[in-house]
Amino acid sequence: MSNIVFENVSYTYTEQPNLSNIPFAVKNINLTIEKGSSVVILGHNGSGKSTLAKLINGILLPTSGKVTVNGMDTSNQENILEIRRTVGMVFQNPDNQIVATVVEEDVAFGPENLGVPPHEIRSRVEYALNAVGMSEFRLHAPHQLSGGQKQRIAIAGVIAMKPQYIILDESTAMLDPYGRREILDTAHSLNKNENITTVLITHYMEEAVYADRVIVMNDGSVVMDGSPAYVFSNVDKLKAIGLDVPQPTELLYLLSKDGHKLPAGIMTVKDAADALEKYLLKGE
Amino acid sequence: MKLTDIRLENVSYIYSPNTPFQKEALENINITFKGGKLTGIIGHTGSGKSTLAQLLNGLLKPTSGKVYLGDTDIWEKPKEINKIRYKVGLVFQYPEYQLFEETVYEDIAYGPKNMGVSGDNLNRTVSEAADFVGLTPDLLKKSPFELSGGEKRRVALAGVIAMEPEVLVLDEPAAGLDPRGRTEILERIRNYQKQKNNTIILISHSMEDISEYADEIAVLKNSKVLCSGTVDTVFRNAELIRSNGLAIPKITEIMLELKHRGFPVSDGIYTTSDAHKEIIRLINSYKKNGENNA
Numbered sequence: 001m002s003n004i005v006f007e008n009v010s011y012t013y014t015e016q017p018n019l020s021n022i023p024f025a026v027k028n029i030n031l032t033i034e035k036g037s038s039v040v041i042l043g044h045n046g047s048g049k050s051t052l053a054k055l056i057n058g059i060l061l062p063t064s065g066k067v068t069v070n071g072m073d074t075s076n077q078e079n080i081l082e083i084r085r086t087v088g089m090v091f092q093n094p095d096n097q098i099v100a101t102v103v104e105e106d107v108a109f110g111p112e113n114l115g116v117p118p119h120e121i122r123s124r125v126e127y128a129l130n131a132v133g134m135s136e137f138r139l140h141a142p143h144q145l146s147g148g149q150k151q152r153i154a155i156a157g158v159i160a161m162k163p164q165y166i167i168l169d170e171s172t173a174m175l176d177p178y179g180r181r182e183i184l185d186t187a188h189s190l191n192k193n194e195n196i197t198t199v200l201i202t203h204y205m206e207e208a209v210y211a212d213r214v215i216v217m218n219d220g221s222v223v224m225d226g227s228p229a230y231v232f233s234n235v236d237k238l239k240a241i242g243l244d245v246p247q248p249t250e251l252l253y254l255l256s257k258d259g260h261k262l263p264a265g266i267m268t269v270k271d272a273a274d275a276l277e278k279y280l281l282k283g284e
Numbered sequence: 285m286k287l288t289d290i291r292l293e294n295v296s297y298i299y300s301p302n303t304p305f306q307k308e309a310l311e312n313i314n315i316t317f318k319g320g321k322l323t324g325i326i327g328h329t330g331s332g333k334s335t336l337a338q339l340l341n342g343l344l345k346p347t348s349g350k351v352y353l354g355d356t357d358i359w360e361k362p363k364e365i366n367k368i369r370y371k372v373g374l375v376f377q378y379p380e381y382q383l384f385e386e387t388v389y390e391d392i393a394y395g396p397k398n399m400g401v402s403g404d405n406l407n408r409t410v411s412e413a414a415d416f417v418g419l420t421p422d423l424l425k426k427s428p429f430e431l432s433g434g435e436k437r438r439v440a441l442a443g444v445i446a447m448e449p450e451v452l453v454l455d456e457p458a459a460g461l462d463p464r465g466r467t468e469i470l471e472r473i474r475n476y477q478k479q480k481n482n483t484i485i486l487i488s489h490s491m492e493d494i495s496e497y498a499d500e501i502a503v504l505k506n507s508k509v510l511c512s513g514t515v516d517t518v519f520r521n522a523e524l525i526r527s528n529g530l531a532i533p534k535i536t537e538i539m540l541e542l543k544h545r546g547f548p549v550s551d552g553i554y555t556t557s558d559a560h561k562e563i564i565r566l567i568n569s570y571k572k573n574g575e576n577n578a
Contacts, residue, residue, distance in 0.1 A: 247534040
């Protein structure tokens with residue numbers, strides 16, 4: 001079994017789960033994330049998206065229900081080490097994830113802890129730095145790198161442990177547009193070239209455009225699940241839960257509301273221009 | 285209410301001068317931030333935006349050149365630079381990390397107290413500032429650490445507003461907030477500016493936000509001002525901005541693309557609502573043409 005499965009999963013941060021009316025961070029989640037896919041989980045603050053991420057690799061354990069990674073139940077303590085080897089996680093703040101004073105030592109930290117033999121560590125570090133495009137910085141001090149570069153080092157540290165899945169929990173939130181682009185391109189390439197399943201958690205709509213699948217969370221539940229085109233064709237629903245849509249999507253949505261027959265779910269500048277050109281030339 | 289310009293004249297700033305780490309962060313900057321206007325500063329990380337912010341309220345002293353607040357050279361009396369810092373309020377990036385008092389009230393009151401404000405005046409200025417950023421009175425008694433991220437950020441903003449600065453400089457006030465939080469804080473800033481008629485300088489990475497909220501824009505690139513002026517003049521140089529690796533709003537890109545394909549699209553469209561109107565105008569004119577030809 002190569003996937004991540006949520007079965008009726010609920011989680012609450014309160015310590016008295018027996019009381020009625022307690023707030024659930026996520027409730028009754030049923031979800032399967034297939035190996036090899038690239039998934040984006042969208043939602044505003046407090047929607048439960050980060051809780052979902054932390055349930056995957058056993059940082060949090062379900063209050064009720066079951067999470068399995070490749071068939072391993074996260075609530076079984078014996079599985080935890082193997083699950084964390086299988087699912088790597090990158091967090092929000094690049095400055096909180098760097099442990100060493102030289103880039104390559106930082107990347108080697110994970111595999112060293114796993115007891116990987118030294119010669120293999122070397123080759124893994126090389127492979128990981130290459131995969132994130134940071135090989136030339138191997139001997140640099142991490143604190144002299146930009147936010148995006150630091151985040152790529154954090155990703156390399158995770159890749160060096162050879163995970164099958166990588167979860168990026170708001171890893172782009174503190175970066176500038178250029179740094180965000182770096183991380184998205186890196187995640188994309190890991191998915192396509194290294195066949196690593198990527199789960200990207202974000203509140204930036206534009207980051208969802210190139211995913212295979214978009215899951216929208218609100219108030220602890222999954223409210224939409226499908227292709228980016230499907231999700232972004234539901235502009236009303238997204239707005240109702242406090243999410244934005246990309247500007248091209250918004251423009252075509254406004255025009256459709258006026259009764260103009262334009263396709264829904266358009267996300268890029270080029271597609272919007274194509275659709276508008278076609279519509280204008282028809283002159284209806 | 286007086287409108288205070290803030291002006292930089294031939295300003296350069298060098299970090300760690302005369303050491304191997306010497307780095308010129310700003311090079312010969314000449315720019316005026318107009319009184320009563322909201323000016324957006326945009327540029328890549330490392331372009332000098334945050335250095336500029338710190339020069340405006342005298343946290344950094346120019347290596348050469350002058351900073352004027354109104355007609356006053358802010359470094360004329362270096363010992364009185366504190367007075368300038370009260371007049372030019374600076375809200376740092378991620379200001380919520382700087383909250384430290386036991387209650388929200390105390391945190392907002394910290395700045396005005398240091399300026400010697402007390403009693404009823406202090407109460408008034410704190411509650412007015414809290415109101416501007418949309419913090420309800422019941423939150424004032426809470427610990428800042430019980431609040432959400434967006435609320436904490438607004439407490440930090442209120443702490444600066446409470447000093448009633450003539451100029452407010454905000455370094456990435458919306459960074460890291462979700463769409464709802466971002467709109468909320470930017471709307472609050474705009475309303476504050478409208479009511480107080482203050483000079484506001486807003487540093488941001490987001491062209492979309494800047495084009496929505498700013499009256500004027502300054503684009504920084506490699507320690508220099510690449511271009512500046514009204515939103516309209518700056519985005520008329522869309523090609524210049526794009527060729528320098530900065531994004532223009534997606535909506536402007538669509539309009540430029542349509543123009544490029546031969547459609548008579550007007551210039552100067554930077555927001556979705558303007559684009560909406562413009563496309564409707566186009567659709568109607570094409571419809572007429574279609575009818576005439578038939």
